[in-house]
Amino acid sequence: MKWLAFVCCCALLTIGAVSSQWVFAQDASPTAPVMDTAKLMKVFADPAMETIKGAIKEVPATPKGWRVIQDQGEAVAEIANLTMMREGDHEKAPEWDQLADAMKKAGLALAESAGKKDFADVQAKVTAVIASCNECHKKFEPDTAPEILP
Ligand code: HEC
Numbered sequence: 001m002k003w004l005a006f007v008c009c010c011a012l013l014t015i016g017a018v019s020s021q022w023v024f025a026q027d028a029s030p031t032a033p034v035m036d037t038a039k040l041m042k043v044f045a046d047p048a049m050e051t052i053k054g055a056i057k058e059v060p061a062t063p064k065g066w067r068v069i070q071d072q073g074e075a076v077a078e079i080a081n082l083t084m085m086r087e088g089d090h091e092k093a094p095e096w097d098q099l100a101d102a103m104k105k106a107g108l109a110l111a112e113s114a115g116k117k118d119f120a121d122v123q124a125k126v127t128a129v130i131a132s133c134n135e136c137h138k139k140f141e142p143d144t145a146p147e148i149l150p
Contacts, residue, residue, distance in 0.1 A: 076107030
C-alpha cells in the first residue's frame with residue numbers, strides 16, 4: 001500500500017502547485033493597470049487633446065493633417081478603454097464606465113469624421129469629445145479636475 005500513498009502524495013503536490021500558480025496569475029495579471037486615473041489623464045488624455053486642438057486650428061492642407069486628427073480620435077477612444085480599466089472608488093461607480101464609454105464613442109465619431117475630411121463636422125465632433133471629458137470631471141471631481149477648454 002505504500003506505493004498508493006506515494007502516488008496520492010504526488011497527485012496532491014501537483015494539484016497544489018498548479019492551483020497556487022493559478023492564484024498567482026490572478027494577482028499579477030499581465031494587463032494590471034500601471035497608472036492611476038490622474039496620471040493616465042496627464043500622460044495620455046491631455047497630450048492627445050492638445051494635438052487635436054492644434055490640428056483643427058485650420059482646415060488640414062494635406063492627407064497627413066487629416067490622418068493626425070483621425071489617429072488622435074482613435075487614441076481618445078483607446079484612452080477611454082484604459083480609463084475603464086482603472087481601479088479605485090470613482091472607478092467602481094457604474095457611471096464611470098458609462099462616462100468613459102461616452103468618451104470612447106466621441107473619439108470614434110471624431111476619427112470617422114476626419115476620415116471623411118468634413119471640417120465643419122470635425123469641429124463639432126471635437127466639441128463633443130471635450131464635452132465628454134468635462135462631463136466626467138464635473139461628476140467625479142468638480143473641485144479639482146480641470147475644465148477642458150476648446
Ligand atoms: C470617466 C471619467 C473621465 C473622463 C471621460 C475623462 N477624465 Fe480626465 N480626469 C478624470 C478624473 C477623475 C480626474 C481627476 C483625478 C484626480 O484629481 O485624482 C481627471 C483629471 C484630468 C486631468 C488632470 C490630470 C493631472 O492630475 O494633471 C486632465 C489633464 C484630464 N483629466 C484630461 C482629460 C481629457 C482631455 C479627457 C477627454 C479627452 C478626459 N480627461 C476625460 C476622469 C475622467
